Amino acid sequence: MNSKECKKHLILGTAGHVDHGKTTLIKAMTxxxxxxxxxxxxxxxxxxxxxxxxxxxxxxxxGIVDVPGHEKFLKNMLAGASGVDIALLVVAAxxxxxxxxxxxxxxxxxxxxxxxxxxxxxxxxxxDDWLDIVQEDLEEYLKDTVFRNSKIVRVSAATxxxxxxxxxxxxxxxxxxxxxxxxxxxxxxxDRVFTMTGFGTVVTGTLASGTxxxxxxxxxxxxxxxxxxxxxxxxxxxxxxxxxxxxVAVNLVGVEVSDIERGSVVLxxxxxxxxxxxxxxxxxxxxxxxxxxxxxRIRMHIGTVESIGRAAILGGEExxxxxxxxxxxxxxxxxxxxxxxxxxxxFYSPARVMGGGVVLEPNAAKHRKSDKNVxxxxxxxxxxxxxxxxxxxxxxxEAGLARKDIVQRTGxxxxxxxxxxxxxxxxxxxxxLPGRFVHKSIYEMLASRIISALENYHKAVxxxxxxxxxxxxxxxxxxxxxxxxxxxxASLTANGEIKTSEALVSxxxxxxxxxxxxxxxxxxxxxxYRESGTNPTLLxxxxxxxxxxxxxxxxxxxxxxxxxxxxDDLCFHRSAIESAESALRKYLQENKQITVAxxxxxxxxxxxxxxPLLEYFDxxxxxxxxxxxxxxx
Numbered sequence: 001m002n003s004k005e006c007k008k009h010l011i012l013g014t015a016g017h018v019d020h021g022k023t024t025l026i027k028a029m030t031x032x033x034x035x036x037x038x039x040x041x042x043x044x045x046x047x048x049x050x051x052x053x054x055x056x057x058x059x060x061x062x063g064i065v066d067v068p069g070h071e072k073f074l075k076n077m078l079a080g081a082s083g084v085d086i087a088l089l090v091v092a093a094x095x096x097x098x099x100x101x102x103x104x105x106x107x108x109x110x111x112x113x114x115x116x117x118x119x120x121x122x123x124x125x126x127x128d129d130w131l132d133i134v135q136e137d138l139e140e141y142l143k144d145t146v147f148r149n150s151k152i153v154r155v156s157a158a159t160x161x162x163x164x165x166x167x168x169x170x171x172x173x174x175x176x177x178x179x180x181x182x183x184x185x186x187x188x189x190x191d192r193v194f195t196m197t198g199f200g201t202v203v204t205g206t207l208a209s210g211t212x213x214x215x216x217x218x219x220x221x222x223x224x225x226x227x228x229x230x231x232x233x234x235x236x237x238x239x240x241x242x243x244x245x246x247x248v249a250v251n252l253v254g255v256e257v258s259d260i261e262r263g264s265v266v267l268x269x270x271x272x273x274x275x276x277x278x279x280x281x282x283x284x285x286x287x288x289x290x291x292x293x294x295x296x297r298i299r300m301h302i303g304t305v306e307s308i309g310r311a312a313i314l315g316g317e318e319x320x321x322x323x324x325x326x327x328x329x330x331x332x333x334x335x336x337x338x339x340x341x342x343x344x345x346x347f348y349s350p351a352r353v354m355g356g357g358v359v360l361e362p363n364a365a366k367h368r369k370s371d372k373n374v375x376x377x378x379x380x381x382x383x384x385x386x387x388x389x390x391x392x393x394x395x396x397x398e399a400g401l402a403r404k405d406i407v408q409r410t411g412x413x414x415x416x417x418x419x420x421x422x423x424x425x426x427x428x429x430x431x432x433l434p435g436r437f438v439h440k441s442i443y444e445m446l447a448s449r450i451i452s453a454l455e456n457y458h459k460a461v462x463x464x465x466x467x468x469x470x471x472x473x474x475x476x477x478x479x480x481x482x483x484x485x486x487x488x489x490a491s492l493t494a495n496g497e498i499k500t501s502e503a504l505v506s507x508x509x510x511x512x513x514x515x516x517x518x519x520x521x522x523x524x525x526x527x528x529y530r531e532s533g534t535n536p537t538l539l540x541x542x543x544x545x546x547x548x549x550x551x552x553x554x555x556x557x558x559x560x561x562x563x564x565x566x567x568d569d570l571c572f573h574r575s576a577i578e579s580a581e582s583a584l585r586k587y588l589q590e591n592k593q594i595t596v597a598x599x600x601x602x603x604x605x606x607x608x609x610x611x612p613l614l615e616y617f618d619x620x621x622x623x624x625x626x627x628x629x630x631x632x633x
Contacts, residue, residue, distance in 0.1 A: 263305025399484025
């Protein structure tokens, strides 16, 4: 039977003060010493993350992440805490609750760890009466924490006391634990990078979501390195695929150990983008010694990475202890985040835990802290479902967004994005344009602006066939994304509201109008070009002869098709083009090929005209150049 069909994929993580016996307890349960570094073994002190696995009585295999308890290595503890499904809080019977007990508990609460068990260790070292007092004090302390309903198991790694009972309680919690989402894109925050002889670079971590498979193409962020999965191991065994919640070792193709580090993330191409600006909802711990003040320097811990930055408080100057507010985090290095990710904040100095929160907008735009629209949008995101979030995002996007951008900006899974888009489209809340989606209100506003701008333009310069496209863009939204602007124009064109050419836009019913003087000038210029045949006057010479207004006249003649513009300074009358093309086709039919000189003689012109004219016929696929000759296409 496939293990996926009957087993969950879960992580047990330790927490607790230094020297309270976390690593010794894990060894008593699993036989594995998670202190893998030589320095750790020599000092008897856990410095970095350690890993093991435990076979539970039910047959469930659970991964274990053992974290350091010393405050000096809290950064390493935070790198391991984000992927925990079940917490094992370790408290020594000879000391009770200590500073890192409290700090680790605060971190577990910030990260919303729901399930846990308490191991009261070193029970062989104290009298029973003392043990009762310590447990009573511990129960009193835990009653206002996530461990309020957790079982306290008295254990001794030295004698084996309570170990079976502790393992049974972990097994019971594993039954209650909710399996992480195995659907959608995978995400592997890296907590260790090393080289394996004969294989190359290996990364490890807890798979946060999705399913990763052999041969998958991957992208490593924020370094933006492309690679492929060569091999996967789970609990030391090779696997063809690994599921969310598993401790995974992944052998990557073509990546050097020096290229990546703890904090990097392995994802499928196209899913999420690194960011240095995030909008978030933050809660400051009620026991924090200081408030979070606007522009305060902070340390953000998300996934397995620490990033330093500043917190711009939205709608105020500070968030007091015990209070919650919206913040824009502006980081000094890029991180990878999705909407809904939990994170921990520490003061920059001293580096104590201040609080934490949840990511609302992973790729946020920089804005003023007093912007009420931003605060209203974040409140809606906090309460809303995917459809609400996407509608709100599109309502604030100047010309809509492509599907991949919606996924990246919201952090919502592709499946949920597609479902929400269908719902919004069915309700006519959003409109699908070529390559993107735009909110109905934005579309209507832009359409109105475009129509109004064209009406004003036609009124101001009725002689012109249309408004230059980039001039129109500047008039309605100079910072608007070009692709979004073109998509809006394409939709209005398809709906019959406007006409577009390569360079001009006009209302469908617009017909250029001229004064009597302009009409007379137009007739003169049109006649001059028609009579000159394949030896036309250059546009710059027309302007010298007839003045600046001739530019508008010749542009109008080009838009009408009376003149054909070959390059910036050269036009031919339509009749001259048609005559030259007819003669060219007849000549090629009889002679198969033609030179520039032969074509010059054929149409009675000079080289300065026939060379660009032949290039025009090449472009129109009348002819094809072969060496110094032209042949029919």
